[in-house]
Amino acid sequence: MLERVSTGINGLDEILGGGYPKERTILIAGPAGGGKSTFGLAFLVNGILQEDEPGIYVSFDESLENVRADAQSYGWDLAALEEQNLLAMIDGYSERAGLKSGEKYTIQLEVDELLNELIRLIDSIGAERVVIDSITALALGLEGENTKRREILKLSAVMSALTCTTLMISEMRNDEEISRFGIEEFMAQGVITLKYQFGSTGRRSLQVRKMRGIKHSLIERPFIMSDIGLSVYPDEELYDTLS
Ligand SMILES: Nc1ncnc2c1ncn2[C@@H]1O[C@H](COP(=O)(O)OP(=O)(O)OP(=O)(O)O)[C@@H](O)[C@H]1O
Numbered sequence: 001m002l003e004r005v006s007t008g009i010n011g012l013d014e015i016l017g018g019g020y021p022k023e024r025t026i027l028i029a030g031p032a033g034g035g036k037s038t039f040g041l042a043f044l045v046n047g048i049l050q051e052d053e054p055g056i057y058v059s060f061d062e063s064l065e066n067v068r069a070d071a072q073s074y075g076w077d078l079a080a081l082e083e084q085n086l087l088a089m090i091d092g093y094s095e096r097a098g099l100k101s102g103e104k105y106t107i108q109l110e111v112d113e114l115l116n117e118l119i120r121l122i123d124s125i126g127a128e129r130v131v132i133d134s135i136t137a138l139a140l141g142l143e144g145e146n147t148k149r150r151e152i153l154k155l156s157a158v159m160s161a162l163t164c165t166t167l168m169i170s171e172m173r174n175d176e177e178i179s180r181f182g183i184e185e186f187m188a189q190g191v192i193t194l195k196y197q198f199g200s201t202g203r204r205s206l207q208v209r210k211m212r213g214i215k216h217s218l219i220e221r222p223f224i225m226s227d228i229g230l231s232v233y234p235d236e237e238l239y240d241t242l243s
């Protein structure tokens with residue numbers, strides 16, 4: 001039996017029959033505003049608060065200042081968790097944006113540098129959960145499909161060897177394209193998509209597309225983001241009764 005790790009999303013552990021498979025890499029894919037970053041933070045924050053499992057968040061697409069500020073919308077005080085060395089936030093944004101970083105941990109958009117920093121921090125804070133936001137940004141910096149495959153595989157394999165469960169966030173530009181390069185979903189051991197429907201209903205949804213080694217439902221379910229956190233409803237139809 002695969003050991004499991006709680007997802008931090010209400011209802012998702014139930015859909016997966018206990019949580020993510022431990023020490024694996026899961027791709028979280030969705031459109032702009034689909035809730036991907038918040039989904040990743042919920043995994044880390046709830047891991048710390050409920051399971052005593054420290055975590056690392058790597059941000060390539062947004063300043064950590066903004067990530068911390070946005071997290072307050074859910075009542076999450078990331079800075080307090082950082083001060084207690086339960087959470088480490090790696091700034092991969094400033095250098096890309098041509099800004100001077102005031103952050104404690106800073107890296108360039110480069111896999112080996114990322115890996116070195118992760119290895120160091122996993123050792124120093126005992127992290128068991130890692131979120132890479134986003135793998136799209138990281139892969140964009142790599143030339144050719146072979147290199148992308150090799151580097152993503154390396155990242156996933158090293159995290160697994162260090163007994164970390166990793167979420168890689170992936171940008172979806174349309175409903176058919178789970179990842180930007182069409183390879184990320186093959187490199188990951190699991191894939192979850194977060195979507196929303198345009199128009200008057202504007203409902204969000206979650207679907208487990210793949211989870212190697214686990215029997216799970218493939219049905220798309222309602223997904224709600226609210227002040228009290230993120231929830232998926234395993235027994236509700238997609239466009240049923242929820243508002
Ligand atoms: N307290 C809240 N309750 C419910 N929804 C919220 C709350 N705060 C923010 N949101 C929603 O979350 C969305 C942003 O979520 P998030 O940043 O996780 O998305 P994302 O998929 O990472 O987006 P991007 O592709 O831009 O990085 C906002 O567009 C807003 O609709």
Ligand SMILES: [Mg+2]
Nearest residue numbers: 036037038133
């Ligand atoms: Mg985001």
